[in-house]
Amino acid sequence: MSTQLIESSRPLSLGYATGVRSIFGLEMKQRLRGRAWYIMMAVWFLVIGLVFLLATLTTSATGGAGPFLFDLVVGFVLFFGLLVAPGLSANAINGDRAGGTLAILQITLLTPGQILWGKWLASWVASLGFLALSSPFIFWALALGGVNPLEAVVSLVVLALELGLVCALGVGTSALATRPLFSIVTTYMMVALLGLGTLIAFGLSMTLVMEEDVPVVQSYYNYPPEVQLSQEIPSEEDLVCVTDEITTTVWHTERTAWLLAANPFVIVADAVPYDRAADDLPVGSFNETYRAPGVMESISDQVRLAQAGPDYNVTCAEAQFFGPRSRDIESEPFPIWPLGLALQGGLAAVVLWAGRRKLVTPARRLSQGTRIA
Amino acid sequence: MTNGYGGIIARGIKRSFGSVDAVRSIDFEAPPGEVTALIGPNGSGKTTLLLILASLLAPDAGTLTVGGSDPATDSAAVRRKVGWMPDTLGVWESLKAREILTTVGALYGLTTAAASTRAAELLDAVRLTEYADAPARVLSRGQQQRLSLARALIHDPEVLLLDEPASGLDPGSRVELRIMLRRLAGEGKTIVVSSHVLSELDEIADRAVFVSRGESVKTQTLDEAGSQLRRYCIQAEPMSALADVLSSHGVVFEERGDSRRVEYQVLLSSTEQAAWLLRTLVLANVVVTAFAPAGGALEETYMSLDTERQ
Numbered sequence: 001m002s003t004q005l006i007e008s009s010r011p012l013s014l015g016y017a018t019g020v021r022s023i024f025g026l027e028m029k030q031r032l033r034g035r036a037w038y039i040m041m042a043v044w045f046l047v048i049g050l051v052f053l054l055a056t057l058t059t060s061a062t063g064g065a066g067p068f069l070f071d072l073v074v075g076f077v078l079f080f081g082l083l084v085a086p087g088l089s090a091n092a093i094n095g096d097r098a099g100g101t102l103a104i105l106q107i108t109l110l111t112p113g114q115i116l117w118g119k120w121l122a123s124w125v126a127s128l129g130f131l132a133l134s135s136p137f138i139f140w141a142l143a144l145g146g147v148n149p150l151e152a153v154v155s156l157v158v159l160a161l162e163l164g165l166v167c168a169l170g171v172g173t174s175a176l177a178t179r180p181l182f183s184i185v186t187t188y189m190m191v192a193l194l195g196l197g198t199l200i201a202f203g204l205s206m207t208l209v210m211e212e213d214v215p216v217v218q219s220y221y222n223y224p225p226e227v228q229l230s231q232e233i234p235s236e237e238d239l240v241c242v243t244d245e246i247t248t249t250v251w252h253t254e255r256t257a258w259l260l261a262a263n264p265f266v267i268v269a270d271a272v273p274y275d276r277a278a279d280d281l282p283v284g285s286f287n288e289t290y291r292a293p294g295v296m297e298s299i300s301d302q303v304r305l306a307q308a309g310p311d312y313n314v315t316c317a318e319a320q321f322f323g324p325r326s327r328d329i330e331s332e333p334f335p336i337w338p339l340g341l342a343l344q345g346g347l348a349a350v351v352l353w354a355g356r357r358k359l360v361t362p363a364r365r366l367s368q369g370t371r372i373a
Numbered sequence: 374m375t376n377g378y379g380g381i382i383a384r385g386i387k388r389s390f391g392s393v394d395a396v397r398s399i400d401f402e403a404p405p406g407e408v409t410a411l412i413g414p415n416g417s418g419k420t421t422l423l424l425i426l427a428s429l430l431a432p433d434a435g436t437l438t439v440g441g442s443d444p445a446t447d448s449a450a451v452r453r454k455v456g457w458m459p460d461t462l463g464v465w466e467s468l469k470a471r472e473i474l475t476t477v478g479a480l481y482g483l484t485t486a487a488a489s490t491r492a493a494e495l496l497d498a499v500r501l502t503e504y505a506d507a508p509a510r511v512l513s514r515g516q517q518q519r520l521s522l523a524r525a526l527i528h529d530p531e532v533l534l535l536d537e538p539a540s541g542l543d544p545g546s547r548v549e550l551r552i553m554l555r556r557l558a559g560e561g562k563t564i565v566v567s568s569h570v571l572s573e574l575d576e577i578a579d580r581a582v583f584v585s586r587g588e589s590v591k592t593q594t595l596d597e598a599g600s601q602l603r604r605y606c607i608q609a610e611p612m613s614a615l616a617d618v619l620s621s622h623g624v625v626f627e628e629r630g631d632s633r634r635v636e637y638q639v640l641l642s643s644t645e646q647a648a649w650l651l652r653t654l655v656l657a658n659v660v661v662t663a664f665a666p667a668g669g670a671l672e673e674t675y676m677s678l679d680t681e682r683q
Binding site: 012013014015018019022025026029030033034096099100101102103104105106107108109110361362363364366 | 390425427428429430431432444445448449452453455457459461462463464465467468472476477479480481482483508524528
C-alpha cells in the first residue's frame with residue numbers, strides 16, 4: 001500500500017457541483033438497486049391506468065372525450081404525485097442519520113448545502129420517474145383530439161415543478177425531524193395544508209371580506225306590468241330591460257384569492273394556457289366550438305372568478321344565459337400561478353434553510369434524542 | 374489558526390447534551406508518530422470526545438487543534454487530515470465494497486482514477502479483495518468493520534480516529550489491525566484508538582489517556598505503565614511449597630478464587646523484582662508452572678483508578 005498516491009503538495013478539494021453530483025449518484029444507485037421504487041411505480045401505473053380506463057368508458061358515449069380525459073389524468077397525476085413525493089423525499093436525511101451513514105458524509109469535504117442539493121435532486125428525479133410513467137396516458141388523451149399540445153407540455157412542466165417543490169419540503173423536513181416517520185407525516189401535513197388548507201382558509205375568510213348593504217345595480221329582462229296583467233300570451237318582443245338599484249351583501253374575494261394560489265391544483269390548473277377566447281360566446285347565441293371545461297379548467301375559472309370579486313353592475317346582456325363574461329369588477333383577474341409557485345417556493349426555501357442549519361458541523365446544538373453517530 | 378504540530382492538542386474540553394454532561398473536562402494530547410489509546414468505561418465520554426476531534430461536534434468550552442487546525446474555524450482543513458472510523462457501522466447496504474470506497478474517495482476530492490487505485494490497495498490491505506464486488510449487506514460484522522477502516526483511510530489522513538476498531542474482529546484480523554496501525558504510526562501519522570480490550574492496547578499503544586465520567590483522569594506512556602506496581606499470578610505443584618517459600622521471604626500473597634485453578638497473587642514493583650522472585654522460587658526447588666503479570670499494564674492502571682466502579 002503506497003501512501004505516496006495522493007501527492008501531499010496538492011491539498012484535497014471538492015468542487016461544489018462535483019459534491020452534489022456524487023451525492024446524487026449515491027442516492028440514485030441505492031434507489032435503483034432497491035425494490036421499493038419499482039413496486040411503487042408498478043402500483044402507480046396500475047392505478048393511473050385504472051382511472052384512465054374507467055374515465056374512457058364513461059366518456060366514450062359522449063363526444064369531446066379528449067379534453068375531459070386530459071384534465072382528469074393531469075388532476076390524478078398531480079393528486080398521486082402529491083402522495084408519492086413525500087414518501088420519496090422525507091426520509092432522505094434522517095433515514096441516513098438512523099442508518100449511521102449521514103456522519104460518514106458529514107466527515108468528508110461535503111458542505112451541508114451539497115448534501116441537501118444532492119438529496120433533493122435525487123428525490124426529484126425519482127418522482128419524475130412516476131411522471132414519465134404517466135405520460136402515455138397524457139399523450140393518449142392528447143391523441144383523442146381537442147387538446148392543444150402546448151397545454152400538455154405546460155401541464156407536464158408544471159407537474160414536474162410541483163413534484164420538485166414537494167420533494168424540497170420533504171428533504172428539508174427530514175433534516176429537521178429526528179425520525180423518518182415524523183418527517184414523512186409532517187410533509188404530508190404540509191401538502192394537505194397546501195391542497196386542502198388553502199381551500200378551508202379561503203372559505204373561512206369569507207366572513208372577513210363580507211360587506212353588507214352595498215348598493216348594486218341589477219338589470220334583467222322582464223315583461224312590463226301591463227303585459228303581465230293582460231290575458232294575451234306574451235311574446236319575446238315585449239321583454240324590456242328592468243334595472244333595479246338594490247342593497248345586498250357582497251364578498252370581496254379579490255382580497256383573499258391569493259390564498260388559493262398556494263394550492264397545487266390551482267397552480268397546475270391556472271398555468272395551462274386554455275383557449276379561453278373560444279369559450280367567450282357572442283351574446284345570445286350558441287357557439288359550435290363550445291366545449292365543456294374539464295376539471296382543471298373549471299378550477300382555474302373559479303379562481304379567476306374569485307380574483308374578480310363582486311360584480312356591482314349586472315347588465316341585461318350579462319343576465320342572459322349565453323351572456324358575455326365581461327363584468328364590472330373590483331380587479332382584473334390575472335394568472336395567479338406565478339404567485340402560487342413563489343409562495344410554495346418560499347415555504348420550501350424556509351424549510352430547507354432551517355434543515356441546513358441542522359446539518360452544519362461542528363454541531364453546536366443537537367435535537368433531543370439525536371446522535372451524530 | 375494553524376500551527377506546525379501535526380497531532381492533536383485538546384485542553385479543557387467540555388460538552389453537554391441538554392442536562393447530561395458527556396464531557397466535563399478532558400485534556401487530551403496525541404503526538405504524531407504514536408498510537409494514543411483512549412480508555413474508559415462505557416459512557417465515560419470517549420465517543421463524544423472522538424466526535425469533537427473529528428469536527429462533527431463543537432465543544433462547549435476548551436481549545437482544540439487537530440492536525441494543526443481548529444475544527445471550529447477551519448473544519449475543511451481538519452477534514453482533509455482526519456480519518457474517522459465510528460463505533461456504529463454505517464454502510465450503504467446496496468453498494469459494493471469497492472463502490473463505497475470510491476464514493477467516499479470522490480467526496481474527498483480524489484479523481485476517479487486515484488480513488489479506484491486507492492480503493493483497490495485498501496481492499497487488499499484489509500483482506501476484502503474477494504468481496505470487492507459484493508454488496509456491503511452480505512459482509513459479516515468483522516468484514517464491515519474492516520471496510521470501515523479502509524474507508525477511514527481512503528484519503529490517506531494524517532490523523533486517524535478509531536472508535537472501538539477491534540470489536541467484532543476475529544483474532545487474525547486483530548493482529549493485522551495491530552500491524553497496520555503500528556506501520557501507520559511509523560509513517561508519522563497520529564493515531565487515536567478507543568477500546569475496552571485493554572490487553573490489546575498494551576501491544577498497540579504508545580501512550581494512554583484514561584477518562585472517567587467525562588474527565589481525563591490520567592495520562593500515561595506504556596513505559597510508565599510497565600514500570601508501575603503490578604500484580605503477578607503464580608502457580609506451582611504443589612501450592613503449599615510455594616506458600617512456604619513466599620512466607621519465608623516475607624512476600625505478601627493472596628489466594629485468588631475467580632480462576633478455575635487456585636493461584637497466588639503478589640504485588641511487585643518492577644520487572645527486576647519479578648525476576649528476583651522467580652529465581653528465588655526456582656532455586657528453592659518450587660515447581661513453578663505459571664508466573665505472569667495478572668493483567669496488561671494498562672489494565673493495571675485502569676483497575677487502580679477505581680473511580681467508576683463503586
